[in-house]
Amino acid sequence: MSKLKIASILFLLSTFILKFSSMLRDLVIAGLFGDSYRADAYIAAMTIPNALVLFMLTGMKDAFLPSYYKFDAIGKGEQHLTNIAKGTMWISLILSIVGMILAAPIVRIVYPSFGQYEDGFFIATWTIVIYFASLVFVGINAVYEGYFDAQRKFSFSVFSQTSVVLMTIVFALLFHEQWGILAVPIGYFVGTIVSLMLKLIYRTPKKFMKWKQPLNKEEVRQFYLIFWPVGLTIAVGQINLMVNTFYAAGLDQEGVVANLNYAFRLVNIPQAIFGVTIATIAFPIIARARVMQDMSFFRKGIEKGILYMLMFITPTLAGMWLLMEPLVETVYERGAFGPEATMLTSSYAILYIGSTFFYSIQAVVAKGFYTLEKGHLMMRIGLGSILLNIITNYIFSQLYGAPGIALSASLVGMLYSAVTFTLLWKLIDGMEAKYLLKNTLQIGIATAAMLGVLLVLEWQTAIGSLPSLLHIVVLGTIGAVIYFAILLLFKNEFARKLIEKGGNPKSLL
Structure with a gap:
């Protein structure tokens, strides 16, 4: 088996662990605090x-990888790593200090409704202060996570992120x-320090940077x-989520913000697992194709990345649509999270499905823009999506309340994905349309x-009356068998490659 396939498998497994721990963090928060103010x-x-x-974490990794390759090709990769690490430390420190100073006025201006609760402003203000204090370590x-990705040490990069999530969970359980x-x-603040220490130990202080x-x-x-438009583009999803949260808090109904967040986090798990995994594995391949000026291989990497994404994300989201209420019940319903919260969260989660689908596709498309150093184009489209999100949130929240906020996210995601895909198509002089259409139809x-x-x-059997977890496992297993059996009947190349052993890096994507 090739080294890239081994690295890819390890990365997929470590990503599952990261997302499982992220889900565990969310259900711990839900269990301890429910949908309270x-x-x-x-x-x-x-x-x-x-x-x-997110601007720093994901944006940095996407911008650093092609930049590192460029300097490493002339023997200056380590010097470049040191320069960017030192420069980022000072920039992050300045942002941390400014954010902590502005925390209190930001809360009172943006979330005035929290003033009706005894400690609403206190919780919101100190949350912002602590997260901004973490930014320098982030x-x-x-x-360094960008560096490890460039070295194809994907699993260690994900492992270091997992340590942050696990520390958050530990502190929540021990000190709530x-x-x-x-x-x-x-806990998050402590976790960022632990994550940095792991990297320092892994490389040893002497090799960590050229002091x-x-x-x-x-x-x-x-x-x-190059980085700031990439980082801003990466943060578009989080900025749009922030806009959604502003409108949700403005509805002045206790629990709306929390239930929308729980719904989004649950539906976002497939994107976080498949979307991020496939896009991350594809990135070094298309980046090297760009350096070698092999545009044919570049296009093939984009095409296969999109199709692998569709193969995993489409049936997963379809299954989640059918099983959303038992999923929410299984994941969240315990402690302070009751049946009423399950019902509301499930209804919001279904409306978020479109957002997850389209942003998963866009995750691969975005790698093409970054590799071509066209991040500024993505940034412009992203800024347009933020403006559109503000408008649609206003309209839909007025018409439909909280469900309208989730619906707005899916609509904006669809338009954002369509525009970026169309523009990339033009930038690389098209792709194999028949190849994409044939495989997409098979998946559909x-x-x-x-x-x-x-x-x-x-509807016709007693499966629906089974306990929630067993209900999910039985239907999920049957669905997976049917889905892949039909793809194999079509002789779909992506389904066949999943069961093949060996191969070279080009066969992966």
Whole structure:
């Protein structure tokens, strides 16, 4: 088996662990605080610094990888790593200080409704302060996770992120009685430090960076000219989520912010597992194709990345649509999270499905833009999507209330994905349309057939009366067998490759 396939399998497994731990964090928060105003205040406040966290974390990795390859090709990869790590440390430190200073006025301006609760402003303000304090460690972690991705050490990069989530969970469980919901951001802060220490130990302090190397400010400046539109584009989804949260908090109904967040997090799991995994594995391949000026291989990488994405994400979301209520019940319903919260969260989650589908496709498309160093185009489209999201949120929240906010996310995701895909198509002089259409139709037919059989079983048998977890496992297993059996009947190349052993890197995507 090729080294890339081994790395890909390890990355997929570590990503599953990361997303399982992320889900565990969410259900711990739901179990301890349910859909109370405390959960609302924490979640609403967290979305503000989290936009910058995502800007640094994911944006840095996407911008750093092609930049590192370029410098490594001339023997200056380590020097470049040191320059970007040092530059990012200072930039993150400045952002941290500014964010902490502005936390209190931001909360009072953006979330005035939290003032009706005894400690609403206190929770929201300190949540922002603690997350901004973490930003300096997040920035340095992001640079090194980009470096590990460039070295195809995907699993270690994901493992270091998992340590942050696990520390958040530990602090929430151990200290929620003493610190309340603030135990969650405090755990996150400690986790970012632990993650950095793991990287320092892994590379050893001596190899971590060239400590005596003077900072090349011009090199950092040139990098950030490329990075900031990439980072802003990556943060578009989080910014749109922040807009959704603003409108949800404005509805002035306790639990709306929390239930929308729980719904989004649950539906986002397939995107986080398949979307991020496939896009991350595809990125080094298309980046190297770009360096070698092999546009044919570049197009093939994009095509196969999209089709692998569709093969996994389409049946998964179809199954989630059918099983959403038992899923929410299984994941969240315990402790402070009751049946009423399950019903509301399930209804919101179904409306978020479109958002997950389209942003998963866009995750691969975005890698093409970054590799072509056309991140500024993505940024412009992203800014347009934010404006559209503000407008549609206003209209739909007025018409439909909280469900309208979830519906707005799916509509904006569809338009955002369509525009970016069309533009990339033009930039690379098209792709094999018949190849894409044939495989997409096969995936669509297999998904429709799977869903049809599952609907019959759900309505005409006793499976629907089984306990929630068993209900999900039985229908999920039957659905997976039907889906892949139909794809194999079509002799679909992607389904066949999943059961093949060996091969070279080009056969993966």
